[in-house]
Each structure stands twice: as C-alpha cells, then as structure tokens.
Amino acid sequence: MRLVHSSLHADVADQLRRRIFDGELAPGTFLDEVHLAQALGISRTPLREALKVLTAEGLVRHEPRRGCFVAEVTEQDLNEIFPVIALLEGRCAYEAALHATDADLQALEVLHTKLARHARSKRINEYYATNFAIHEAIIALAGNRWLAQVIGDLRKILKLARLQQLHAPGRLEQSLSEHLAVFAALKARDPEGAEAAMRTHLTRQRVALDDLARGTRPKVAS
Template sequence: MRVVLNSLHDEVASRLRERIFAGELAPGGFLDEPALCAEMGISRTPLREALKVLTAEGLLRHEPRRGCFVAEITERDLDEIFPVIALLEGRCAFEAATHASDAELAALAHLHDKLERAARARRINEYYAVNFAIHEAIITLADNRWLAQVIGDLRKILKLARLQQLHAPGRLEQSLSEHLAVFAALKARDAEGAEAAMRTHLTRQRVALRELARQQKSRLSA
C-alpha cells in the first residue's frame, strides 16, 4: 500500500509541476486544496505529500494557517542563483572535457550544428530547445550525479521565472558564440578553458536578463 501511495503522490507532484511551469498555476497564486482534490480525483493525503515535495524543491511556499502558494522569483533571486549555477555548470564543462569520448564529442558536434542552423534562421524556440539539450549533454558527460542533482534543482527554480534572455538585442548571436567557445575547449580537452567559457556563458545570460528587465521597466514608466 505504501508503494502505491508513493507512486500516486509522485504522479500528483509531476502534474502540478508541469502546470506551474506552463503558467497555469501563476506565480503567487494560492493552491486551493479541496478544488485540486476534486479536479484530480484524489484524497488530501497524496496531494499534501505532493505539496511537500514541491515546497522542498522551492516551487511552492507554505504559509502556516494559510496554505501553499506558487513561488515568485525576484531579481534578487536571479542575482543569487546565476553565479551559483555558473560555478556548477562550469565544473560540469571541466569534467566533461576530461571524461568525454570522441564519439560523445561527435554527438555534441551534431547538436551544435543544429544550434547554428536555428540561430541563422532566428528560430528562437528551436534554439532554446537545442540549447537546453546541449547543457543537458554536457552535464551528462561530466558524469557527476551530485552536480547533476543540484543543477537540476536550481533549474526548476529558474524555470519559474519563464526567462527569455534571447530576446535581448544581439543576445542570440552572443549566445551562439559562447556555446561555440565552450565546444572548442571541449574538443581541445581544455578543461580549464571549458570551465571558464561556460561560466562566462551563464554570467552573460544574467546580464542579458537584467537589461531586458531594465528595458521593460523603462517602457512601463514612459
């Protein structure tokens, strides 16, 4: 019976996580537990277990005597998270340069070809998808489950912000150049160079996001 319960609350957590990432459950929004139970056809127990999981992941915040709310990501949160994830993914690039086989680097080359085609055609949604696949591939090549776990947790938080840094002027071309620099270091087995290039790539993402936020604020105040 316990196995069934665990499986159910994991499924409920997954469904709620997807709705949060899709924006169906908006940042700051209150989670109406009775309504969710009725909608999902479940009892309070698996729902509450799922809410605990999502709260531990940072996707929800729990307020005593009030309930759960979808977490909101602030500019300060982004300022604090990006340096950390830059360090972690930089280390992944370092370890990938050390561990990756020639065949694995050839597969990564194929992804970078797709990235270049998407950038030239300015297909931003496709670029985002390939960009994500490249980051995931480098994390996998690092073969360090602790790095992968912590990065995965931080990425969930960043996903809440629905970041669109490629819409900043010139950012698409800059991002492609940064990716190619990381890949060049990986091919050269330059672990320190790959680490530095990846950290630069993620640091510049934050710079682009900050500039977008500044532009949006300027437009609203005009």
C-alpha cells in the same frame, strides 16, 4: 485525466512541475487544492504530499492559513544563485573536456546544429529545450554525481526565469555564440577554456535577465 500510478503523489508533483515550467501556473499563482484535486481526479491527500515535494524544491511556497503559491524568483535569488551555478557548471565543462569521447562530441555536434537552426528561426521554446539538453549532456559527461545533484536543485529554481532571458533583444544570437564557444573548447580538449566559456555563458544569462527587466539591450563583450 485520472492518475492511476502507484506513486500517486510523485505523478502529481511531476504534472504540477511541468505546468509551472511551461508557464501555465505562473509565479505567484494560488494553488487551489479543491480545484486542482477535482481537475486531476484525485483526493487532496496525494495533492498535499505533491505540494510538499514542490515546496521542498523551492517551486512552491506555503503560507500558513493561506495555502500554497507558485514561487516567485526575486532579483536577490538570481543574484545569489547565478554566481554559484556558473562556478558549478563551469567545473562540469572542465571535467567534460577531459572525459568526452569522440562519440560524445558527435552527439553534442548534433545538438548544437539543432540549436543553431532554432536560433535562426527564432523558435525560442525549441531553442530552450535544446539548450537544456546540451547543459544536461555536459553535466552528465562530467561524471560527478554531487555536482549534478546540486546543479539539478538550483536549475529547478532558475528554470522559472531562464526562458525569459531569451526574449531580450539580441540574446538568442548571443546565447548561441556562447554555446559554440563552450563546444569549441570541448572539441579542443581544453578544460580551462571550456570552464571559462561556460562561466561566461551563465553569467551573461543573469545580465540578460537584468537587461530585460531594465528594458535595455544585452551587453556584448568587446
């Protein structure tokens, strides 16, 4: 399908970003400029501009004389990013507990009902999409654009790996329990509790990825 919008390279970047997040372009995949340009019905100039955008976001890596490849998230990347994003999203949960209105909490209630339904049905893709929407809603409720900006940049990288952790045995149910703990603290207008619950949730995502890599069951708190 030929792209015709005025900001062509942004449209191309959006399309490639979606294909990366959907797993259609797997980590390590070589991005053949000739093939991609033909498939998108565009010249290589906007494609190259789009690849520069994705490289700046950390989703693509450029190797001199070789070209561009979909970025691979390393264990070191995960170890460095998760503690940071746990702190940042924990702070968002803290602020959200202070600012959330009754209407905001009702909207979150709807999302958590959907989340539980997807967990019971083992619909991982739908669960992840709702999970993502809940995190976005809490970040928005915090009302801190600087937090939102930094978290957004980090989440683009983690999105390459986060869906995997939901495939770990027992992780879907554990994730739901963690989300419900965050939501309970928000409803109680308990900022410290919401912050702690969100930090626990993000930390256990990293543990689940590690467990999945090792082939072990996720650790459940006593």
